[in-house]
Amino acid sequence: MMKFTSILGSKLLKIAKIMIALSCLLLIFFISSGIDRSTAFADQYDKEILAGADFSNKTLQGSQFNKTDLHNALFVKSDLKGVSLFGANMTGANFTDADLRYSTLDTARMNEANLTNALFEGAFVYGASFDGAIIEGADFTDVDFRENVRQKLCKVASGKNPVTGRLTLETLECDL
Structure with a gap:
């Protein structure tokens, strides 16, 4: 059970890091794109x-x-x-x-x-x-x-x- 919890925890950590990276990319895109100014x-x-x-x-x-x-x-x-x-x-x-x-x-x-x-x-x-x-x-x-x-x-x-x-x-x- 302990191995399953640590595997699940590391996968969740990877998913969280990916989500943060995607959020940063989206933010950079919206700031630099041709949004109606x-x-x-x-x-x-x-x-x-x-x-x-x-x-x-x-x-x-x-x-x-x-x-x-x-x-x-x-x-x-x-x-x-x-x-x-x-x-x-x-x-x-x-x-x-x-x-x-x-x-x-x-x-x-x-x-x-x-x-x-x-x-x-x-x-x-x-x-x-x-x-x-x-x-x-x-x-x-x-x-x-x-x-x-x-x-x-x-x-x-x-x-x-x-x-x-x-x-x-x-x-x-x-x-x-």
């Missing part, structure tokens, strides 16, 4: 200086950019659902075709930003500034603005969002 996982970028950074075509759901300097940053076709951009400086940033649904942009500066065809549905933007922003085709459904901000945006609103089919003027609840 367009996905960036939810991260914290709070209070960083990321001026001019390129986040285009990235999935950044749930990430935090609170009080971050993002002026002239690129977020073209990025998935920013649920992102917190509280107090961020996004002056001149490009959000063309970006998805910002249910994001927090309170007190953010989006002055002169390109928001063409961006989705803001359900976003929290109270206190944000949009002076000089391009909002053609942007969808602001269920977004609460300060009245003076809404009025400024209504003056420059145009277009229809290609994803939702909604008119920018209607999503801003402008007097037509």
Whole structure:
């Protein structure tokens, strides 16, 4: 019985070593392979200086950019659902075709930003500034603005969002 137990134990040890080696090989393969690097996982970028950074075509759901300097940053076709951009400086940033649904942009500066065809549905933007922003085709459904901000945006609103089919003027609840 003792020989059987030691033979069984040595075979199990060999199997365990093989499994560890295979796991290491798989890990090396996944790290070095062409895994889609367009996905960036939810991260914290709070209070960083990321001026001019390129986040285009990235999935950044749930990430935090609170009080971050993002002026002239690129977020073209990025998935920013649920992102917190509280107090961020996004002056001149490009959000063309970006998805910002249910994001927090309170007190953010989006002055002169390109928001063409961006989705803001359900976003929290109270206190944000949009002076000089391009909002053609942007969808602001269920977004609460300060009245003076809404009025400024209504003056420059145009277009229809290609994803939702909604008119920018209607999503801003402008007097037509």
